[in-house]
Amino acid sequence: MRSICLYFQVHQPFRLRTYRFFNIGQDHNYYDDYQNRHIIKRVAEKSYLPANQLMLELIREYGKGFRISYSISGTALDQLQIHVPEVITSFQQLANTGQVEFLSETYSHSLASLGNQEEFARQVLLHRNKVEELFGQKPVTFRNTELIYSDQIGSQVADLGFHTMLTEGAKHILGWKSPNYMYCNQINPKLKVLLRNFRLSDDLTFRFSNRDWSEWPLTAEKFVKWLNTIDKQEEVVNLFLDYETLGEHQWKETGIFDFFKHLPNAVFSKSKFGFSTPENLYQDLQPVAAISVPHAISWADEERDLTAWLGNELQDEAFAKLYSCQQKMKNCSDPDLLRDWLYLQTSNHFYYMCTKWFSAGEVHKYFNPYGSPYEAFINYMNVLSDFIIRIEEGNDKVIPTNKKSTAVKKAKSNHGPEIKKSDPSEKFKGTYRKLNFDDIIRLSDTKVKAIIRDVPVETLVYAVHGAGEEVAFKVEKNLGVRALRQYKELIKKLKKLKPSEVTKNRRQIIQELNKNNK
Amino acid sequence: MRVLMFGWEFPPHITGGLGTACFGLTKGLVKHGVEIIFVVPKAFGDETKEGFRLLNASDVKLDFRNRQSQEFWEKIQYMEIGSNLVPYVDPEEFETYVTKTKLSEKQIGESVFSKQYSFSGKYGPNLMEEVSRYALVASAIASEQSFDVIHAHDWLTYPAGIAAKEISGKPLVVHVHATEYDRSGENVNKNVFDIEQKGMATADLVITVSNLTRQIVIEKYGINPDKVITVHNAVEPVERPELEGVQKHVREKIVTFLGRVTYQKGPDYFVEAAYKVLQRDPNVRFVMAGSGDLLTRMIRRVAQLKIATKFHFTGFLTGSEVDMMFAMSDVYVMPSVSEPFGISPLEAMRSNVPVVISKQSGVAEVLKHALKVDFWDVDALADAIYGILHYDGLRKMFVRHGKTEVDNLKWENAALNIIEVYNKAVYK
The missing domain is CATH 3.40.50.2000 (Glycogen Phosphorylase B;)
Known part of the structure; x- marks a missing residue:
């Protein structure tokens, strides 16, 4: 039997609210709750609920012959649980039929596969557990965010215990080959790879309702006729679609639900095809060849590459800054931070910063809540800046004092002066806000002069070592002529300092600072 | 013809x-x-x-x-x-x-x-x-x-x-x-x-x-x-190689408003945005270049907000001074209340200066590589300025694409x- 593999992607991001720079350090609520709730409810009503109902009816009607598969991102599951739990229930009903396979992906539909292997593995595990907990299946098939795939990623996915992975049947990797066979990973042949038939899939996702399309209207019968023209040798047609195609991207009025309602009957009565899940195919089919994908591909845009999410200056800066947090987040146990760490990784945030739609790509514009990629970037970076401050503060809390100065120094060189940090080794005295070392730049010149007058030049040199440019400038500018000369000479001679020495000297100045501030 | x-x-x-x-x-x-x-x-x-x-x-x-x-x-x-x-x-x-x-x-x-x-x-x-x-x-x-x-x-x-x-x-x-x-x-x-x-x-x-x-x-x-x-x-393309050596003499980044200081140009929104940015980051200087009937009011407001050490007025600038001003700027802001077209952001972009312009200007209709805000939305304006000053990716993007974009407006x-x-x- 030849197979149709019908797979649906369900994903919703946690969209960010308008977050201004003056919220940084004060307000840690990043999400546009109203919009997120509104969208998930609308999509559930127009798409998920009626589509699930239809699929359930089809399974009841056709029994074992009709099989489908889903991958639901963790961020979508979280939002459904909060706002429309009945969708979860209906997915559970589908799971109970035993004819629906649930796939695994990264929890937050992230680009972690390109950013950090360790974080990627963590997210996959998180998602696998969530699926198992909700639907009682342990996923064995993997679908990466937006079908992103490369030899390397595939091999890592195999190491994580999956036996099959889905990706795009991109023209430039297939060449003359057909997507309608089972392939395997180039590095680890144990991982089987299913390739999306983009022509037939896109007929449904993009062209279905287009009245200028020569094939409009597309009926199930016509679609089956096309399936029958496929070479008899070819084993499987992979139709990988956004689930929102049913009812949201293609409205109910376009007849999309009717199409799916009639598809099984047309397939069974007019063709030799049946329906299979990826797991069925794993059991039934042997790979015909390894597929070589040295550079990552995806299912997006004409190029089928990563440029919708990465590659311009905005995206690259945001991405690098985001994954620079990974080391610190590894040991984090704060549930709020962990949640934000996941939600901020969602690929959509990077998609909004894409500048490609300046020239083309109506699709991009359609999905973008921002006026321009620049606005998207600024908003995201404001949020990320606040998030980083929180990590720093959190880390200061947990790291023992002997390690602290290194951590502080690192934080400083990475993130510049906007980082506020607290010094846990000194307790709060009184009610006034205790000043820290960086606060020097906020003081008036007169005050600074008064403070550094009482401090030996050597102490200053040590304390300023590794501090931000602003701090150094503020100090230098308030030194007397002779002191400044001395100071500069000392700096020249200065070799590598132990972090503890820096801290020790800073502490002395901090004391002066606060004495003066009372 | x-x-x-x-x-x-x-x-x-x-x-x-x-x-x-x-x-x-x-x-x-x-x-x-x-x-x-x-x-x-x-x-x-x-x-x-x-x-x-x-x-x-x-x-x-x-x-x-x-x-x-x-x-x-x-x-x-x-x-x-x-x-x-x-x-x-x-x-x-x-x-x-x-x-x-x-x-x-x-x-x-x-x-x-x-x-x-x-x-x-x-x-x-x-x-x-x-x-x-x-x-x-x-x-x-x-x-x-x-x-x-x-x-x-x-x-x-x-x-x-x-x-x-x-x-x-x-x-x-x-x-x-x-x-x-x-x-x-x-x-x-x-x-x-x-x-x-x-x-x-x-x-x-x-x-x-x-x-x-x-x-x-x-x-x-x-x-x-x-x-x-x-x-x-x-705009007419011009090359001004003599400006390449221009240096500013302060460490801080410079944010510039350049134009008539009249109601139509929205100078008051610039002052309010400057105040918001300075609250967060004192390492910025704001410059208002130009003169007009609102100038004295702006000076009074700046004094009232106690930001006068970071906010400077140059008065009316002539041709070469304008070019110098652009060369020293890190951000150019045009918060016009109403602007039929507005050529000055294009001149700024030609000098590789990122621009923030109001949506109520004609030039906003043709520019892609510019930040656009409603003139009255001081928060958005301040946020845009702060963004350009702090997130380097933005500056890089603008420098890479801005000049090309302007040069193509022939x-x-x-x-x-x-x-x-x-x-x-x-x-x-």
Whole structure:
């Protein structure tokens, strides 16, 4: 039997609210709750609920012959649980039929596969557990965010215990080959790879309702006729679609639900095809060849590459800054931070910063809540800046004092002066806000002069070592002529300092600072 | 295609954007083989004439025994006296103008009817007199020259355009670079408004410099939308290698506002945004370059907000100082309340300075690599400034794409759209 593999992607991001720079350090609520709730409810009503109902009816009607598969991102599951739990229930009903396979992906539909292997593995595990907990299946098939795939990623996915992975049947990797066979990973042949038939899939996702399309209207019968023209040798047609195609991207009025309602009957009565899940195919089919994908591909845009999410200056800066947090987040146990760490990784945030739609790509514009990629970037970076401050503060809390100065120094060189940090080794005295070392730049010149007058030049040199440019400038500018000369000479001679020495000297100045501030 | 074009000024004798725009546009048209007779009230003799004829209205002699002239004069008499119609004039000069005398009707009549009239070509107190006389001369020129279409730039030349159309019967295109609403807000000068409306109504087609202006022309002047066409302005590419060595002498980043300090340009929003940014980051300096009737109020507000050590006023800057200012800036801000087009952000981008512009400016319609905010949204404005100063990816993006984008806004291309308008007017 030849197979149709019908797979649906369900994903919703946690969209960010308008977050201004003056919220940084004060307000840690990043999400546009109203919009997120509104969208998930609308999509559930127009798409998920009626589509699930239809699929359930089809399974009841056709029994074992009709099989489908889903991958639901963790961020979508979280939002459904909060706002429309009945969708979860209906997915559970589908799971109970035993004819629906649930796939695994990264929890937050992230680009972690390109950013950090360790974080990627963590997210996959998180998602696998969530699926198992909700639907009682342990996923064995993997679908990466937006079908992103490369030899390397595939091999890592195999190491994580999956036996099959889905990706795009991109023209430039297939060449003359057909997507309608089972392939395997180039590095680890144990991982089987299913390739999306983009022509037939896109007929449904993009062209279905287009009245200028020569094939409009597309009926199930016509679609089956096309399936029958496929070479008899070819084993499987992979139709990988956004689930929102049913009812949201293609409205109910376009007849999309009717199409799916009639598809099984047309397939069974007019063709030799049946329906299979990826797991069925794993059991039934042997790979015909390894597929070589040295550079990552995806299912997006004409190029089928990563440029919708990465590659311009905005995206690259945001991405690098985001994954620079990974080391610190590894040991984090704060549930709020962990949640934000996941939600901020969602690929959509990077998609909004894409500048490609300046020239083309109506699709991009359609999905973008921002006026321009620049606005998207600024908003995201404001949020990320606040998030980083929180990590720093959190880390200061947990790291023992002997390690602290290194951590502080690192934080400083990475993130510049906007980082506020607290010094846990000194307790709060009184009610006034205790000043820290960086606060020097906020003081008036007169005050600074008064403070550094009482401090030996050597102490200053040590304390300023590794501090931000602003701090150094503020100090230098308030030194007397002779002191400044001395100071500069000392700096020249200065070799590598132990972090503890820096801290020790800073502490002395901090004391002066606060004495003066009372 | 032969065009009789009426302008008010021409480089190098310009006081504002109008002359520059006319020059660029003319050059663009000439490249596409359009012949142009460009009439200015007063030619100084040192104007650049690249492939077109510059006619000096001051040289045209009129014969008033000619019945046509007499008749026409009667028609244009409605636009007589106006005391403060001084567009594009530096507000300080403006102050001195308004205090000057009003003209009597009789004076106009006499001087206009002298055989040869010497135009000043400036926006002086005799502006209305000059506009009238210019129209009269236009009728004389129109009857002598041969051409296919008439093109008049801004209200000062509309009467000339109308006159030329009446004499020659050729189609008239009026070009709206700014309206009285842009110059005076809601306190419009009725005389100017009437001239503008008459010009637009008489014209076969109206060109506006932005969709924003197009909307004003349709809504406030009641012009049929079908005959109003937007052709966005462009800029002339220039190389200024001498500016590469320019250095600023402060460590802080510099955020600049450059333009007339008047209600229309939204300087107050700039001050409020500066305050918000400085609350968070003291390592920024703000510069307000320009002067105008709101200047003293801005200085008072800055003092009140206690940010005067970080907020600087330069007063009015001249050509090379403007270039220097751009070269020193890290962000350029144009928070205009209403701006028909707004060429200055393009000049900033050409100097690799990222720009924040208001959505209420015509230039926002053509720029992609700029941050756009509503002029009244001080939070968004402050956020945009802060973003450019702190997130390096933005600056890199703007530097990489901004200059290219501006360099592609060529008059050559805009000229093609204008030729299309001509064709529509001639062959409709």
